Amino acid sequence: xxxxxxxNGRVKVGDLRExxxxxxxxxxxxxxxxxxxxxxxxxTGPIGLIAEYSVLKEHDVTKMFPLxxxxxxxxxxxxxxxxxxxxxxxxxxxxxxxxxxERRGGSGLKTDYHVIFVPKKSLFCEKRLKxxxxxxxxxxxxLPIYLYPLDSDLLSMELSDSxxxxxxxxxxxxxxxxxKALTQLQMICGTIPRVYGKGSAAAQLFDLMVxxxxxxxxxxxxxxxxxxxxxxxxxxxxxLSILPTQLTYEGLIDELFGIxxxxxxxxxxxxxxxxxxxxxDLKQVPLSSTExxxxxxxxxxxxxxxxxxxxxxxxxxxxxxxxxEAKTVREMKEFVEKLPSMQAAKLSLGTHTSIAELVKGxxxxxxxxxxxxxxxxxxxxxxSDRYLEAVEDLACKxxxxxxxxxxxxxxxxxxxxxxxxxxxxxKRLVLQAYGYQHLLTFENIEKAGLITPNNGQKTFGTLRKxxxxxxxxxxxxxxxxxxxxxxxxxxxxxxxxxxxxxxGWRNIREILDIxxxxxxxxxxxxxxxxxxxxxxxxxNKVVMVMFVGGCTMAEIAAxxxxxxxxxxxxxxxxxxxxxxxxxxxxxxxxxxxxAPIF
Amino acid sequence: AIxxxxxxxxxxxxxxxLGHWACYKVETSTADEAETARQVSSRLGLNADISYSDVAxxxxxxxxxxxxxxxxxxxxxxxxQVPLLLKxxxxxxxxxxxxxxxxxxxxxxxxxxxxxxxxxxxxxxIIRGVELGARLYTKYCRQHNPVAxxxxxxQEDDWLSLAxxxxxxxxxxxxxxxxxxxxxxxQDYYKRARSDFNLSAVExxxxxxxxxxxxxxxxxxxxxxxxxxxxxxxLLEEGEVKLADKLRSEFKVSDRKYLWLKVRAFGxxxxxxxxxxxxxxxxxxxxxxxxxxxxxxxxxKEEAFKYLPLLQPEERLxxxxxxxxxxxxxxxxFQLRNLEALTAIEVxxxxxxxxxxxxxxxxxxLQSSR
Numbered sequence: 001x002x003x004x005x006x007x008n009g010r011v012k013v014g015d016l017r018e019x020x021x022x023x024x025x026x027x028x029x030x031x032x033x034x035x036x037x038x039x040x041x042x043x044t045g046p047i048g049l050i051a052e053y054s055v056l057k058e059h060d061v062t063k064m065f066p067l068x069x070x071x072x073x074x075x076x077x078x079x080x081x082x083x084x085x086x087x088x089x090x091x092x093x094x095x096x097x098x099x100x101x102e103r104r105g106g107s108g109l110k111t112d113y114h115v116i117f118v119p120k121k122s123l124f125c126e127k128r129l130k131x132x133x134x135x136x137x138x139x140x141x142x143l144p145i146y147l148y149p150l151d152s153d154l155l156s157m158e159l160s161d162s163x164x165x166x167x168x169x170x171x172x173x174x175x176x177x178x179x180k181a182l183t184q185l186q187m188i189c190g191t192i193p194r195v196y197g198k199g200s201a202a203a204q205l206f207d208l209m210v211x212x213x214x215x216x217x218x219x220x221x222x223x224x225x226x227x228x229x230x231x232x233x234x235x236x237x238x239x240l241s242i243l244p245t246q247l248t249y250e251g252l253i254d255e256l257f258g259i260x261x262x263x264x265x266x267x268x269x270x271x272x273x274x275x276x277x278x279x280x281d282l283k284q285v286p287l288s289s290t291e292x293x294x295x296x297x298x299x300x301x302x303x304x305x306x307x308x309x310x311x312x313x314x315x316x317x318x319x320x321x322x323x324x325e326a327k328t329v330r331e332m333k334e335f336v337e338k339l340p341s342m343q344a345a346k347l348s349l350g351t352h353t354s355i356a357e358l359v360k361g362x363x364x365x366x367x368x369x370x371x372x373x374x375x376x377x378x379x380x381x382x383x384s385d386r387y388l389e390a391v392e393d394l395a396c397k398x399x400x401x402x403x404x405x406x407x408x409x410x411x412x413x414x415x416x417x418x419x420x421x422x423x424x425x426x427k428r429l430v431l432q433a434y435g436y437q438h439l440l441t442f443e444n445i446e447k448a449g450l451i452t453p454n455n456g457q458k459t460f461g462t463l464r465k466x467x468x469x470x471x472x473x474x475x476x477x478x479x480x481x482x483x484x485x486x487x488x489x490x491x492x493x494x495x496x497x498x499x500x501x502x503x504g505w506r507n508i509r510e511i512l513d514i515x516x517x518x519x520x521x522x523x524x525x526x527x528x529x530x531x532x533x534x535x536x537x538x539x540n541k542v543v544m545v546m547f548v549g550g551c552t553m554a555e556i557a558a559x560x561x562x563x564x565x566x567x568x569x570x571x572x573x574x575x576x577x578x579x580x581x582x583x584x585x586x587x588x589x590x591x592x593x594x595a596p597i598f
Numbered sequence: 599a600i601x602x603x604x605x606x607x608x609x610x611x612x613x614x615x616l617g618h619w620a621c622y623k624v625e626t627s628t629a630d631e632a633e634t635a636r637q638v639s640s641r642l643g644l645n646a647d648i649s650y651s652d653v654a655x656x657x658x659x660x661x662x663x664x665x666x667x668x669x670x671x672x673x674x675x676x677x678x679q680v681p682l683l684l685k686x687x688x689x690x691x692x693x694x695x696x697x698x699x700x701x702x703x704x705x706x707x708x709x710x711x712x713x714x715x716x717x718x719x720x721x722x723x724i725i726r727g728v729e730l731g732a733r734l735y736t737k738y739c740r741q742h743n744p745v746a747x748x749x750x751x752x753q754e755d756d757w758l759s760l761a762x763x764x765x766x767x768x769x770x771x772x773x774x775x776x777x778x779x780x781x782x783x784x785q786d787y788y789k790r791a792r793s794d795f796n797l798s799a800v801e802x803x804x805x806x807x808x809x810x811x812x813x814x815x816x817x818x819x820x821x822x823x824x825x826x827x828x829x830x831x832x833l834l835e836e837g838e839v840k841l842a843d844k845l846r847s848e849f850k851v852s853d854r855k856y857l858w859l860k861v862r863a864f865g866x867x868x869x870x871x872x873x874x875x876x877x878x879x880x881x882x883x884x885x886x887x888x889x890x891x892x893x894x895x896x897x898x899k900e901e902a903f904k905y906l907p908l909l910q911p912e913e914r915l916x917x918x919x920x921x922x923x924x925x926x927x928x929x930x931x932f933q934l935r936n937l938e939a940l941t942a943i944e945v946x947x948x949x950x951x952x953x954x955x956x957x958x959x960x961x962x963x964l965q966s967s968r
Contacts, residue, residue: 086703088742123681123707170733173702208700215674393884396827396858424795432849435825436803437769439796440762593769595777595823 033078146181190225199234235549865892
């Protein structure tokens with residue numbers, strides 16, 4: 001699949017991808033003979049973005065398997081190459097695999113074992129492998145890929161547990177990796193001269209970046225800076241924005257069906273022209289800016305998608321009609337030349353009409369609309385007593401557990417915490433309705449700051465007013481404000497990024513100070529040779545926004561919306577530890593407990 | 599100068615020569631450590647290409663440990679600095695430097711090395727003083743060494759974490775005795791942690807499990823691993839109303855919630871008589887909409903009709919439309935002067951000419967009277 005679009009933006013994301021790809025291929029090429037790849041399942045998707053199977057086959061890869069305890073089917077190959085994240089579990093599984101193979105005497109052929117650690121080697125893991133007695137049989141490599149390109153303006157580390165790790169467990173690993181990621185990125189895109197940040201994870205990240213820079217000393221990037229500023233945002237500064245239902249086309253697809261590594265799996269029967277034997281087959285649909293139509297509609301409020309598709313359909317019909325108007329040979333020739341792109345547009349239209357229908361099918365339900373109403377009332381700070389009953393009703397109707405927690409969390413965050421009696425009531429309700437096994441999850445959720453006792457303040461009220469977070473009058477067809485992504489609510493962190501341009505963070509000091517964690521502004525020295533070769537004045541500024549702890553498609557849409565506005569002089573490139581939805585975010589905070597049946 | 603003569607790449611060459619000089623200096627200097635270290639660092643400067651750790655390694659080899667440690671202060675790369683500090687027996691310093699670097703792999707490496715080198719008591723003392731170290735050690739134990747975890751948590755009087763572990767344990771067995779005893783342990787810990795809510799929650803868990811086990815014996819069906827609501831619902835569905843009542847009052851389930859559970863359970867199990875009984879006094883804490891909903895969900899629309907009169911007009915209109923009673927709905931919509939509803943009915947009755955005619959008539963009347 002063509003990845004040429006990755007270099008369409010001002011920041012050459014495609015080059016970053018190419019670097020990772022070359023590294024992987026170089027490692028594979030350094031291993032002589034046929035290779036069987038055994039994958040840590042968390043890596044198959046992300047690395048698939050870097051190098052497809054077809055390419056790997058060209059480098060002597062004969063088969064691929066997921067890493068598992070079950071050992072491997074007996075295979076005839078010169079080499080077995082494990083590709084894993086450096087975790088102890090993975091190492092133990094590899095050790096068991098290798099010992100198993102050796103006991104079985106292999107397949108008679110001498111097989112060499114290799115392990116590629118992504119993104120870096122680990123002393124810890126090496127020790128584990130040594131203790132298991134297999135380290136001597138392994139050749140160890142390192143594949144330093146930290147950022148995976150999801151689109152020409154979107155990079156993800158694909159670390160879904162990042163927030164849980166640094167917030168619940170106090171484990172800064174993902175922050176360290178993020179610092180490495182940005183350091184590596186700057187080697188390709190040039191040192192970013194200005195850095196802004198909000199939140200303690202952001203401050204930590206920048207401290208590590210500074211430290212890593214010192215470790216490189218004279219070896220700064222000599223690439224002309226492609227990015228003007230970097231804004232680092234700690235998720236814990238704004239937990240609220242993850243929770244309301246996303247109402248953009250792409251956001252809804254993610255919430256309802258789940259987008260991974262830029263594609264979604266949907267029932268194949270919905271898409272015409274497929275030879276599907278069984279219903280229940282899923283088709284993988286790629287979603288990216290390579291598709292012109294998708295680029296246009298992905299960020300729209302879903303209510304504007306229907307009209308947009310209709311317009312497109314009329315447009316395409318009209319174009320096909322031109323066939324009848326073409327009279328001269330030249331006109332007919334022109335028509336024929338346009339034909340492939342018209343046909344591609346038609347196919348694209350068909351695909352998205354089907355997807356939009358699937359989405360509509362799910363959101364046309366009474367339950368969806370009613371809970372959306374409750375959400376919007378909560379955000380608008382209306383009538384807090386009604387929620388208690390609404391939540392109780394949902395729990396008694398066995399509404400999905402994580403979605404219920406989203407609603408309770410929204411309530412908590414909007415009022416800076418729940419009154420102790422209310423909090424207890426909710427806890428008891430959830431435990432009695434869904435099971436006491438959720439007690440530890442509730443503790444986690446509290447520790448993560450999503451549902452907490454009231455701290456006496458009314459922060460959200462102030463933020464709402466000063467940052468104009470709630471809008472009654474959003475035109476979903478032709479929005480003028482980012483609040484359209486949730487129809488009434490403007491995501492807070494995106495608003496902060498917006499205000500960085502105008503009026504600037506120095507002018508919203510008191511607002512920043514209400515939010516948790518430090519805010520900072522700093523510079524990074526650009527090598528003197530490059531200092532004067534700044535961009536020309538008619539080019540837009542490029543701002544990279546780094547979300548530490550995750551962000552949603554709605555927030556991404558909001559940033560793209562800002563850049564697309566007439567008056568905008570900024571382009572955004574987004575990096576994140578991962579793209580998430582409210583439900584997945586809560587899932588990562590769970591402690592799942594289930595007793596075996598006796 | 600010599601390196602320039604030898605035509606080596608100037609940076610690399612200069613570094614190599616300096617490196618050699620430093621090692622030589624370190625081996626042969628007779629000055630005290632601080633002085634030697636100062637002399638070396640002032641020549642080498644902050645050049646990150648020169649491996650201070652190599653020089654320090656050299657010093658260590660000739661037995662000048664203190665000098666090595668001082669030289670290591672200048673090493674900017676933690677992954678070189680830390681392992682050497684460990685080798686030189688500077689455990690606490692190695693830990694601090696590892697933590698400064700933010701590299702958790704390095705931190706784990708130090709932690710585990712320290713654990714091997716010291717007695718448990720000493721090791722705990724070192725780890726305890728460094729917050730991030732303590733947290734990561736806890737995480738490591740939680741994932742790989744439950745026995746060490748217990749020892750560590752007990753040592754630290756970390757009642758909340760100990761309670762947590764007991765609860766996790768209580769879900770790891772299918773045998774009820776094991777589960778109950780782990781829960782009791784958790785309760786003890788929560789008592790010590792003065793965590794009132796958690797204490798009462800675990801106590802309820804305990805009680806529920808007991809009840810469920812007795813129910814399983816008595817009725818021969820599965821109840822454990824269901825929530826309280828699910829258990830009550832199942833009893834209601836099975837016609838065991840008395841048992842459901844008992845459970846409900848023991849756990850103080852409110853009237854409103856219990857009504858929900860009853861309505862849904864009777865609907866699912868098609869106990870229409872029981873459902874009707876609930877509506878006898880024409881009052882409902884949850885309204886009568888849910889009564890209709892469960893009938894529809896069970897595929898018994900005929901049962902739903904009897905609840906319509908109990909609804910307020912606007913809600914009745916909504917439900918009439920849900921039940922596809924378009925003709926009656928259009929009448930009511932007209933009475934309520936609800937133009938929007940009439941339009942909705944129109945859309946949904948595309949093939950029903952009599953309804954369409956009716957609706958058209960109503961709409962006209964409403965629109966003309968405006």
